[in-house]
Amino acid sequence: MRNPYYWNYLPFMLQVLAAVAIASGMVLASWFVGRHRSSRVKLEAYECGMVAQGDARGRFSVRFYMVAMLFILFDVEAVFMMPWAVIYRQLPQLTGSRMFGFWEMLVYLGFVLVGFFYIVKKGILDWASDKADL
Amino acid sequence: MQLVLFFIFGGLCAAAALNLLLTRHPINSALSLIVVMTSLAVLYLTLGAEFLAAAQVIVYSGAIMVLFTFVIMLLNAGEEVRTRGSRAAYLVGVPGVAALFSLLTFVFLSQGNHLGKSTLANPATLYDLSAVLFRDLLLPFEVTSVLILIAILGAVALARKEH
Amino acid sequence: MNQVPDILRILPEVILTLAGVAVMMIEAVLHQNTSRRPLGWLAVGSVAAAFWASMAQFQMAPGTGFHGVVQTDSFSAFFHVLICGIVLVCCLIALDCMPERGENMGEFFALVLFGAVGMVLMSSAVELLLVFIALEISSISTYILAGFRKHSVKGPESSLKYFLLGSFATAFFLYGVALVFGATGTTNIREIAATLATTPMPAFPVIALAMMLIGIGFKVSAAPFQVWTPDVYEGAPSPVVALMSTAPKAAAFAVLLRLTYAVFPLLHVQWSSLLWLMAALSMTVGNLAALRQQNVKRMLAYSSIAHAGYLLVAFSAPSSEGIAAASFYAVAYAAMNVGIFAVVSHVGGYDDHLNSISDYRGVAYRSPLMGAVLAFFLISLIGIPFTGGFFGKFYVFAAALHAGAIWLAIIGLLNSGIAAYYYLRLLTTVYTRHAEDSAEPNIAPLSIPIVLALLLTVGSTLVLGIMPGRVLYAARWAASSVVPPTAAPTEIVVAPLQPAR
Numbered sequence: 001m002r003n004p005y006y007w008n009y010l011p012f013m014l015q016v017l018a019a020v021a022i023a024s025g026m027v028l029a030s031w032f033v034g035r036h037r038s039s040r041v042k043l044e045a046y047e048c049g050m051v052a053q054g055d056a057r058g059r060f061s062v063r064f065y066m067v068a069m070l071f072i073l074f075d076v077e078a079v080f081m082m083p084w085a086v087i088y089r090q091l092p093q094l095t096g097s098r099m100f101g102f103w104e105m106l107v108y109l110g111f112v113l114v115g116f117f118y119i120v121k122k123g124i125l126d127w128a129s130d131k132a133d134l
Numbered sequence: 135m136q137l138v139l140f141f142i143f144g145g146l147c148a149a150a151a152l153n154l155l156l157t158r159h160p161i162n163s164a165l166s167l168i169v170v171m172t173s174l175a176v177l178y179l180t181l182g183a184e185f186l187a188a189a190q191v192i193v194y195s196g197a198i199m200v201l202f203t204f205v206i207m208l209l210n211a212g213e214e215v216r217t218r219g220s221r222a223a224y225l226v227g228v229p230g231v232a233a234l235f236s237l238l239t240f241v242f243l244s245q246g247n248h249l250g251k252s253t254l255a256n257p258a259t260l261y262d263l264s265a266v267l268f269r270d271l272l273l274p275f276e277v278t279s280v281l282i283l284i285a286i287l288g289a290v291a292l293a294r295k296e297h
Numbered sequence: 298m299n300q301v302p303d304i305l306r307i308l309p310e311v312i313l314t315l316a317g318v319a320v321m322m323i324e325a326v327l328h329q330n331t332s333r334r335p336l337g338w339l340a341v342g343s344v345a346a347a348f349w350a351s352m353a354q355f356q357m358a359p360g361t362g363f364h365g366v367v368q369t370d371s372f373s374a375f376f377h378v379l380i381c382g383i384v385l386v387c388c389l390i391a392l393d394c395m396p397e398r399g400e401n402m403g404e405f406f407a408l409v410l411f412g413a414v415g416m417v418l419m420s421s422a423v424e425l426l427l428v429f430i431a432l433e434i435s436s437i438s439t440y441i442l443a444g445f446r447k448h449s450v451k452g453p454e455s456s457l458k459y460f461l462l463g464s465f466a467t468a469f470f471l472y473g474v475a476l477v478f479g480a481t482g483t484t485n486i487r488e489i490a491a492t493l494a495t496t497p498m499p500a501f502p503v504i505a506l507a508m509m510l511i512g513i514g515f516k517v518s519a520a521p522f523q524v525w526t527p528d529v530y531e532g533a534p535s536p537v538v539a540l541m542s543t544a545p546k547a548a549a550f551a552v553l554l555r556l557t558y559a560v561f562p563l564l565h566v567q568w569s570s571l572l573w574l575m576a577a578l579s580m581t582v583g584n585l586a587a588l589r590q591q592n593v594k595r596m597l598a599y600s601s602i603a604h605a606g607y608l609l610v611a612f613s614a615p616s617s618e619g620i621a622a623a624s625f626y627a628v629a630y631a632a633m634n635v636g637i638f639a640v641v642s643h644v645g646g647y648d649d650h651l652n653s654i655s656d657y658r659g660v661a662y663r664s665p666l667m668g669a670v671l672a673f674f675l676i677s678l679i680g681i682p683f684t685g686g687f688f689g690k691f692y693v694f695a696a697a698l699h700a701g702a703i704w705l706a707i708i709g710l711l712n713s714g715i716a717a718y719y720y721l722r723l724l725t726t727v728y729t730r731h732a733e734d735s736a737e738p739n740i741a742p743l744s745i746p747i748v749l750a751l752l753l754t755v756g757s758t759l760v761l762g763i764m765p766g767r768v769l770y771a772a773r774w775a776a777s778s779v780v781p782p783t784a785a786p787t788e789i790v791v792a793p794l795q796p797a798r
Contacts, residue, residue: 111318114318114321114322117322117325118321118322118324118325121322121325121326122325131329133329
C-alpha cells in the first residue's frame with residue numbers, strides 16, 4: 001500500500017465503493033422497509049391491464065446491428081486519438097519533422113472518413129428509406 | 135496489495151468465464167463476459183497498464199458487449215439446447231487442453247523467473263505507449279485502419295438483403 | 298547503400314490500398330442498378346500496377362523501412378510478385394463468372410484488394426506485430442469473401458466455420474508472439490534472432506515456435522489443422538476459392554520461411570521434425586481423402602492440402618536450397634491451382650450448378666477448349682514433365698533428398714502416385730461421352746476476362762515447366778536474401794532480373 005501508483009486510484013476506488021454502496025443500499029433498504037406479502041395476482045404478468053400475449057423477445061431489424069457494429073468500429077478508431085493527443089506536442093522531436101505527427105493522424109483519419117463516406121452514401125444510417133437494402 | 139487484487143479479480147474473472155460457458159441463457163453468458171472483461175481491466179491496471187485498462191473498459195465492456203447483446207436480441211435467441219458435444223472433442227480436446235495447460239504452467243514455473251520485470255514505481259505511461267505507437271510502430275498503426283475498412287465492408291455486404 | 302524513401306518500400310501496398318479505397322467510394326456513389334464491372338476492371342488495373350511496382354522492388358537496394366518494420370529484399374519482392382499475380386487472375390475470374398445483380402460486386406473487389414494488402418504485407422513484414430495485423434487483414438477479408446453466396450446454405454456455413462476456426466488459430470499465433478516477446482523482449486525478427494542465442498529461458502522460444510506453427514499450419518491448411526478446408530472450399534464461391542487456396546497460403550508460407558530459417562535457425566532440430574510430421578501427414582491425409590470425394594471442389598480442397606504437404610517437404614532441406622525449392626513450388630502450385638479454379642468457376646458457374654464429378658461428364662465435348670485446359674492443369678497437378686507441377690515437385694524432392702530426408706521423399710513420391718488416380722478420374726470423366734438421353738452440361742460462353750485468366754495461368758504453368766530457369770534463379774536469389782549464404786555466389790546479387798510470369 002506504500003506504492004504511490006495505487007494512491008492515484010484512491011478517488012476511483014472511492015467512487016466504485018460509493019456506487020456499490022448506493023446500489024446495494026437502495027435494494028437492501030427497500031427490502032427491510034417494505035412489507036413482503038406474496039399472492040398469486042402479484043406473480044401474474046401485467047401489461048397495461050391486458051393478459052400478456054406471445055414472447056417478450058421480438059425480432060429486431062438488422063439496422064440495429066449495423067449501428068452497433070459501426071459504433072464499435074468508430075469507437076476503436078477514436079481510441080487511438082487519445083495517445084496521439086497526449087503526445088502531440090512532443091511528436092516533432094520524436095519524429096524529427098515538424099508536421100509529420102500531424103500528417104500521420106490525418107492519414108488515419110482519412111481512412112476513417114472513407115469508411116464514414118461509404119456508409120453514409122450507402123444509406124446504412126438512413127432509417128427512413130430502403131436504399132441500403134437492409 | 136497487488137497480490138490481493140490479483141486473487142480477487144483473477145478469481146472473479148475465472149468464475150465469470152466458467153459461468154459464461156455453463157449458463158444456458160445467451161444473455162447471462164453475455165453479462166458474464168462483461169464481468170470477465172472488466173476484471174481483466176482491473177488486472178491490467180494492477181500491472182501498470184493504465185491505458186490498456188481504460189481501452190478494455192471502453193472497447194470491450196462497452197462497445198463489443200453492446201454488439202453482443204444486440205445480436206442476441208436480433209437473433210431472438212432463447213435458451214440453448216444442451217447437446218452432448220462431439221466425442222472427438224472429449225477424446226482429443228480435453229487431454230489436449232490439459233496437456234497444453236500443464237506444459238505452459240511447467241515452463242512458466244521453471245523458467246519464468248528470468249522474465250523481465252518492471253516495477254509499479256514508474257509504470258509505463260500513456261506517453262511511453264504513444265512514443266512507440268507513433269514512431270516505431272507507425273505502419274502497423276496506419277494499417278489497422280485498413281482492417282477497420284474491411285470490417286465495415288464486410289458488415290454491409292453480409293447484412294444486405296438477398297435478392 | 299543509397300537511401301530508399303520509406304514509401305517506395307511499401308509501394309505495392311499503397312497502390313492496392315488506394316485502389317481499394319477508390320473502389321469502395323465509387324461503389325458507394327454508383328446507382329443501385331449500375332453495372333459494377335468497371336470496378337472489377339479498375340481492380341485488375343491497379344493490381345497490375347502493384348505487380349509492376351513489386352517487380353521494381355527487385356531492383357531496389359534491400360533494406361528496412363518505417364523504423365525496421367518492413368523489409369524489402371528479393372524474397373519479399375518474389376512473394377509480392379506472386380501474390381499480385383494471383384490476385385490479378387482471381388479478379389479476372391470473378392469478372393467472368395459473378396452475376397450482375399445482387400452479389401455486392403463492388404464490395405467483393407474492395408475486399409479482394411484490401412485482403413491483398415494484408416497478404417503482400419505479410420511477406421515483407423519483419424516485425425511480428427505487423428505480421429499479425431497483416432495476417433488478420435488477409436484472414437478477415439477471406440472470411441467475409443467465403444460467405445458471399447448468402448442464398449446457398451453452404452455459403453454462411455463456410456464463412457462461419459472459417460471464421461471461428463481461423464480466429465482460434467490466429468490466437469495461437471498471437472500467443473506465440475507474446476511468448477517470444479517474453480523471452481527476448483522484442484518483436485522484431487532480426488532482434489529476436491540475435492537475442493535468442495543468449496536467452497536464459499530456452500523453453501519459451503520452443504513453445505512459442507510451436508504455437509506459431511499451429512497458427513500458420515492452419516492458414517496453409519496443413520494436416521492436422523486441415524479439417525476446415527473441404528467445407529470452406531465447397532461453400533465459398535469458386536473465384537474466392539481460387540484466391541484463398543493460393544494467395545494467403547503463399548503469404549503464410551513466406552512468413553513461415555522467414556520464421557523458421559531467419560528467426561529460429563537455432564531451433565532447426567525442433568521445427569524440422571515438426572514440419573516433417575506435418576508434411577507427411579498433409580500429403581497422406583490429403584491424397585487419401587481426395588480419393589473418396591464426389592464433389593470437384595472438395596476433391597480439389599483435399600488436393601490443396603496435399604500440395605501444402607509437398608511444399609512443407611522443402612523445409613527438410615538446409616536454408617538456401619529449402620527456401621528456393623519452397624518458393625518455386627509456391628509459384629508452380631499457384632499457377633496451376635488458380636488455373637484449375639478458373640476452369641471450375643467458368644464451367645461450374647458462380648452458383649456451382651455443376652459440382653459433382655459426374656456432372657463434369659462430357660464437358661470436353663461441350664467445350665473443347667475448357668476440356669483441354671482442365672486436362673492440362675490436371676496433368677500439371679499430377680506432376681507430369683513439361684508442366685510447372687513437375688519442376689515444383691522435382692526441386693522439392695531433390696532438396697529433401699540432398700538433405701537426407703529420404704523417407705519423406707519416398708512418402709511424397711508414393712503420394713504423387715496416389716494423387717494421379719483421382720486427378721485422372723476427373724480427367725477421364727471430362728472426356729467421357731455424354732449419355733444420349735441426359736441433358737448436356739450448360740457452359741457459359743467465353744468472355745474476355747476468362748480468356749485472359751486462362752492465358753496467364755496456362756502460360757505461366759507452361760513457362761515454369763519448359764524453362765523454369767528464370768523463376769528458379771529468382772527463387773534462389775530470394776533465398777539468399779533471407780539467409781545470407783556463407784559462400785556468397787557473387788553473380789546473384791549484382792544483376793537485376795525480370796523473372797518470367
